[in-house]
Amino acid sequence: MPTKHESVLHESVLDVDDLAVHFQLQGGALSRLLGLKARSVKAVDGVTLTLHRGEVLGLVGESGSGKTTLGRALLGLVPTTGGSITYHGRERGDRLVSEMRGAELRRLRTDLQMVFQDPHAALNPSMTIEEAVGHPLVIHGIASGDELRQRVSAALERVGLAPVERFLGKYPSDLSGGQKQRAVIARAIILDPEVLVADEPVSMLDMSVRAKILQLMLDLKNDLGLTYVYITHDLATAKYFCDRIAIMYLGRVVEIGATDEIFANPRHPYTKALLKAIPEPDPEKQVPRDLPRGEIPDAAVPPLGCAFHPRCPEAIAGCGWESRDLRALLEEHWTRRVEAYDDEVALIGDLDSLDTPSTTAKLGSGGSGEVRALLDRIRAENPDEPLWKGVTDIEPASNGVEVHFQPAGSPALRRAGGVEVACILYPEGAPDP
Amino acid sequence: MRKFLSTIWSTKGLARWILLVGVVITVVFVAFAIFAPWIAPFDFNQTRDAAGVKFPKLQSPSGTHWLGTNDQFFDIFSRVVWGARTALEVVVISVLVAGVIGVPLGLVSGFIGGWIDRLLVFVMDALYTIPSLLLAIIFAFLLRDALGGSIMAVALALAAIYVPQYYRVVRSTTVSAREATYVEAARAIGAKPTTIMRKYLFGNVVQSVPVLGTLNAADALGTLAALGFLGLGIQPTEASEWGYDLSRALDDAQAGVWWPALWPGLAIILLITALTLVGEGLNETLNPALRRRRLLPVRFPSKATPTDPEMAEAAK
Amino acid sequence: MNSPTVDLIDGQVTEPGAPGGPVLEVRDLRVWYGTERGPVRAVDGVSFDLAEGEILGVVGESGCGKSTLGRGLIGLLPDGSNRDGTLRFQGTDMLALKPKEQHAMRGRDLGMIFQEPLTRLNPLMRISEHFSETLKTHDKSISKAEIERRSLESLRVMGIPPTRFHAYPHEFSGGMRQRLMIALTLVLRPAFVVADEPTTALDVLVEAQIIRILHDLRANYRTALLLITHNLGIVAEACDRVAVMYAGEIVEIGDAREVFARPQHPYTRELLRSTISLSTTGLNYIDGAPPDLVEPPPGCHFHPRCPDAMKICASRHPITRVHPGGSLASCWAADAREGLLADVPVVELEPLPREEIAVADEA
Numbered sequence A: 001m002p003t004k005h006e007s008v009l010h011e012s013v014l015d016v017d018d019l020a021v022h023f024q025l026q027g028g029a030l031s032r033l034l035g036l037k038a039r040s041v042k043a044v045d046g047v048t049l050t051l052h053r054g055e056v057l058g059l060v061g062e063s064g065s066g067k068t069t070l071g072r073a074l075l076g077l078v079p080t081t082g083g084s085i086t087y088h089g090r091e092r093g094d095r096l097v098s099e100m101r102g103a104e105l106r107r108l109r110t111d112l113q114m115v116f117q118d119p120h121a122a123l124n125p126s127m128t129i130e131e132a133v134g135h136p137l138v139i140h141g142i143a144s145g146d147e148l149r150q151r152v153s154a155a156l157e158r159v160g161l162a163p164v165e166r167f168l169g170k171y172p173s174d175l176s177g178g179q180k181q182r183a184v185i186a187r188a189i190i191l192d193p194e195v196l197v198a199d200e201p202v203s204m205l206d207m208s209v210r211a212k213i214l215q216l217m218l219d220l221k222n223d224l225g226l227t228y229v230y231i232t233h234d235l236a237t238a239k240y241f242c243d244r245i246a247i248m249y250l251g252r253v254v255e256i257g258a259t260d261e262i263f264a265n266p267r268h269p270y271t272k273a274l275l276k277a278i279p280e281p282d283p284e285k286q287v288p289r290d291l292p293r294g295e296i297p298d299a300a301v302p303p304l305g306c307a308f309h310p311r312c313p314e315a316i317a318g319c320g321w322e323s324r325d326l327r328a329l330l331e332e333h334w335t336r337r338v339e340a341y342d343d344e345v346a347l348i349g350d351l352d353s354l355d356t357p358s359t360t361a362k363l364g365s366g367g368s369g370e371v372r373a374l375l376d377r378i379r380a381e382n383p384d385e386p387l388w389k390g391v392t393d394i395e396p397a398s399n400g401v402e403v404h405f406q407p408a409g410s411p412a413l414r415r416a417g418g419v420e421v422a423c424i425l426y427p428e429g430a431p432d433p
Numbered sequence B: 001m002r003k004f005l006s007t008i009w010s011t012k013g014l015a016r017w018i019l020l021v022g023v024v025i026t027v028v029f030v031a032f033a034i035f036a037p038w039i040a041p042f043d044f045n046q047t048r049d050a051a052g053v054k055f056p057k058l059q060s061p062s063g064t065h066w067l068g069t070n071d072q073f074f075d076i077f078s079r080v081v082w083g084a085r086t087a088l089e090v091v092v093i094s095v096l097v098a099g100v101i102g103v104p105l106g107l108v109s110g111f112i113g114g115w116i117d118r119l120l121v122f123v124m125d126a127l128y129t130i131p132s133l134l135l136a137i138i139f140a141f142l143l144r145d146a147l148g149g150s151i152m153a154v155a156l157a158l159a160a161i162y163v164p165q166y167y168r169v170v171r172s173t174t175v176s177a178r179e180a181t182y183v184e185a186a187r188a189i190g191a192k193p194t195t196i197m198r199k200y201l202f203g204n205v206v207q208s209v210p211v212l213g214t215l216n217a218a219d220a221l222g223t224l225a226a227l228g229f230l231g232l233g234i235q236p237t238e239a240s241e242w243g244y245d246l247s248r249a250l251d252d253a254q255a256g257v258w259w260p261a262l263w264p265g266l267a268i269i270l271l272i273t274a275l276t277l278v279g280e281g282l283n284e285t286l287n288p289a290l291r292r293r294r295l296l297p298v299r300f301p302s303k304a305t306p307t308d309p310e311m312a313e314a315a316k
Numbered sequence C: 001m002n003s004p005t006v007d008l009i010d011g012q013v014t015e016p017g018a019p020g021g022p023v024l025e026v027r028d029l030r031v032w033y034g035t036e037r038g039p040v041r042a043v044d045g046v047s048f049d050l051a052e053g054e055i056l057g058v059v060g061e062s063g064c065g066k067s068t069l070g071r072g073l074i075g076l077l078p079d080g081s082n083r084d085g086t087l088r089f090q091g092t093d094m095l096a097l098k099p100k101e102q103h104a105m106r107g108r109d110l111g112m113i114f115q116e117p118l119t120r121l122n123p124l125m126r127i128s129e130h131f132s133e134t135l136k137t138h139d140k141s142i143s144k145a146e147i148e149r150r151s152l153e154s155l156r157v158m159g160i161p162p163t164r165f166h167a168y169p170h171e172f173s174g175g176m177r178q179r180l181m182i183a184l185t186l187v188l189r190p191a192f193v194v195a196d197e198p199t200t201a202l203d204v205l206v207e208a209q210i211i212r213i214l215h216d217l218r219a220n221y222r223t224a225l226l227l228i229t230h231n232l233g234i235v236a237e238a239c240d241r242v243a244v245m246y247a248g249e250i251v252e253i254g255d256a257r258e259v260f261a262r263p264q265h266p267y268t269r270e271l272l273r274s275t276i277s278l279s280t281t282g283l284n285y286i287d288g289a290p291p292d293l294v295e296p297p298p299g300c301h302f303h304p305r306c307p308d309a310m311k312i313c314a315s316r317h318p319i320t321r322v323h324p325g326g327s328l329a330s331c332w333a334a335d336a337r338e339g340l341l342a343d344v345p346v347v348e349l350e351p352l353p354r355e356e357i358a359v360a361d362e363a
Helices: A029-033 A067-074 A102-108 A129-139 A145-158 A177-189 A207-224 A235-241 A259-264 A269-277 A323-336 A338-348 A368-381 A386-390 B002-009 B013-034 B076-112 B114-129 B132-147 B151-178 B181-188 B193-229 B242-254 B259-286 B309-314 C066-074 C099-105 C127-138 C144-158 C174-186 C204-221 C232-238 C256-261 C266-274 C332-337
Strands: A012-024 A040-052 A056-060 A082-089 A093-096 A112-115 A195-199 A227-232 A244-249 A252-258 A360-363 A391-397 A400-405 A414-416 A419-421 C022-033 C040-051 C055-059 C081-089 C110-113 C192-196 C224-228 C241-246 C249-255 C320-322 C328-330
Touching: A012 A067, A040 A056, A040 A067, A040 A082, A040 A227, A040 A244, A040 A252, A056 A067, A056 A235, A067 A112, A067 A195, A067 A227, A112 A177, A112 B181, A129 A145, A129 A177, A145 A177, A177 A207, A207 A227, A207 A235, A207 C266, A227 A235, A235 A259, A244 A259, A244 A269, A252 A259, A252 A269, A269 C204, A323 A338, A323 A360, A323 A368, A323 A386, A323 A400, A323 C144, A338 A368, A338 C144, A368 A391, A368 A400, A386 A391, B013 B076, B013 B259, B076 B114, B076 B151, B076 B193, B076 B242, B076 B259, B114 B151, B132 B151, B132 B193, B151 B193, B181 B193, B193 B242, B193 B259, B242 B259, C022 C066, C040 C066, C040 C081, C040 C224, C040 C249, C055 C066, C055 C204, C055 C232, C066 C081, C066 C110, C066 C192, C066 C224, C110 C174, C127 C144, C127 C174, C144 C174, C144 C204, C174 C204, C204 C224, C204 C232, C224 C232, C232 C256, C241 C256, C241 C266, C249 C256, C249 C266
Parallel strands: A056 A227, A056 A244, A112 A195, A195 A227, C055 C224, C055 C241, C110 C192, C192 C224
Antiparallel strands: A012 A040, A012 A082, A082 A093, A244 A252, A252 A419, A360 A400, A391 A400, A414 A419, C022 C040, C022 C081, C241 C249, C249 C328, C320 C328
């Protein structure tokens, strides 16, 4: 069992402040020729958090949530575009990771290390285990010759790859998934780092070995005094493994706090949904029915307001409803009533104009009255649809209608009970429900 | 390397035969090349015997001149044997030089990217579009002033043709390998870009180079002969070269003198075929996309199943 | 904008839980691959029945023959493999059919849903073209209107809006593509579908959506489904019955709730214990790795890793028996618990001295 909380000293190792990592997307050939502005993806957008010495901090989210990018940014593997990361090293004092370049950045890697998701891909196929595990020492000029050999053997033994002689000369392709991940972990700890960023370290492994590797990581943490950032999409392992958890959605932290508190009392609707969706090997549990619809949206053009609002079962008027949500509503209506599609789409006309994010949506080409009537019919089908809460006004315009939505900003992280939540349902200073 | 050899050793079926035949013929020519002074009865440019008597011109095969002599009084058998040495020297030098230039260029270009990459791609693509023989002629011309009609001049001219090929193959594999997790892992342990290229990328991107090398060798041989045939290759006084001999012999062949043309021609065809076979064989063996799993028939032994009366009942 | 309610098609009223006769009868099925070292016994003597509208989950570690079983059932096997035993689909002996006849049944009667949908869709073909091609392959005279009606109906059940009917595969998100794949598989109404790890590449929330769709298939299509997964949670939620595979054999099969609540085979028990779930309070794992299927261990294949192994387990293959609760399991230890081994010498029932398994001998 991990000694939760006991080992958590409130001394910070890494401070992340309003961090942003935006990637420029390569546009098509034509847009590059015409010099159009490339789209940018906000992989990480305004994340502030602190990593305490000796803790396990979980970054949990779906793919596209920015958790992996954040983890890589901590090691300086991706350039940051805004904000800062400060590393409070034991030996060399405070340093700004976000401003390091070249040799300085490479030296940082003796303190911060990483374990990758796919152990097979993370090892060079043409290097033996001995070379691969010992290479960090060679690169940083720390050991060579006999000492190198001894330290590699010690690291392999440490991660359970014993007898060492059996593994030294092997190539990655000769090892099983679990063994490869042990080698990757050995390579990460051989430099005696302070922080280990583990990006889904067990998700590619067979279920019978997952627990073994997690146990190994816990043992290493206790024996070597490591601090972990554990990146995962799997709330079940996060619950067992982490002291604190940050739930991420579309580049932002939507909820962060102590693991026990988050699981006992999830606040953000997204956290609640994730918890409900985990398939549990409990014979009494049924297929969950009230799950969020749709998928994580395109980070290049995130939803207005709260990024989760289009999928949120608890959404209210001020969540940031907009034109694209109206399109999704129409499409869902037609999915249910395929027979009405041909007639109604003629009435609505061009749908693509709704794709430009706006709080004013103009639609319809078959007469204001008819379009209005159609919208009313759709509303009557499902009056509980949260989108209607955000509609402030529907007025006739040319041959259709103009739907106005209540504008809203993106909610910031605010303290609620023992955790911090970014949700309009938990406003500043509100009593914890 | 250990893996490489064991893969070749474990080759089965057609690929093995292709490889074997190719290797055997190639080895014979390599032996010719290495032991030419002992195998060939005369020097490649010898026109008189030890006693100073000039060889007869266009003499048909005889006891002294096993394959006859040609119009320049040379002993054809000696010319063919010495020609193997020339051919292999040119092939080895040109392929090595092309590899030594093309592989690092491709590696750096693919790994670093940016304007260096774009410039190199442009230059290499431009070179690649020119027909290889034409390109070889141009380079042979350019190098003639500096190096004359020597083996080195021709070898370098040929190398120039093949650089873009190595560059393209290595660059494209580098571009995909650059995104591999193990490269990111190398960065995460603090490896410098040069270390990443040397220790992590090189070993993984050069795997297609041996195949390309043998295929290029066959092509180089053909181009070398073509240059010699056109009179732009190695001068007859510098070394014995099959293409040149062949071109000299063509006029006589029409007059019924077949032996000066036959033997150099045969040598060219045999060695090109052998090298192509080695290349194809290696490709079959090393290229996972082409490598087919050997299929073995499955036979089921009759199995005495423990029959449990409950089982059939309960399976429903 | 709630997800579409799942309607019944064409007025076919099927009540889940009241299925008809068996769609599939499998008896002592073996699927072996030929290699230079000898045959790989990927599936070695598997028997079960599958009823109309029933969902059977197949679980086990990787390399236990789950995928081969799925492919073997619909005949999608690579060259160099061979099937033996009895495989009856709606009464037809599948192994006696000519390859051409088997091929004709695929798609129409037997469907397959893969893990990675994008690789199965042609990027240059619109969704509408995919549907039209699938439908035309099995019915050349089908009209355009009929194609559209059936395709849109199929899409509707999967919750894909008709506005996307003429889109290309790359315009869909991962979860949508998997639904599309399912819609394409089901448009022909196959009576039996194999889903091989259909949600492994998807996120938790999307995975839950797909699992719900698969769970609801019985109401819409009366399809019998074989759901291959490594995720025991999915089986618990979506399946009626579960088969636990180890080293090419089904070691335990039975009602999903029963198997999860009272596992009879130590492998099932250890697999459940090693799964990390929200209620996990301690880490458990199974030592060792699944055996080489060219030469599986004698006796019970699981005995080298089994905490309950007895001397008999190392020499004699266990007999498949019905255990209290109705599950079928092949395990000497379970037999001994029920007092069924009275005529076996006591020395055979002594605990098997275990060979040391190194920490790193693992999957």
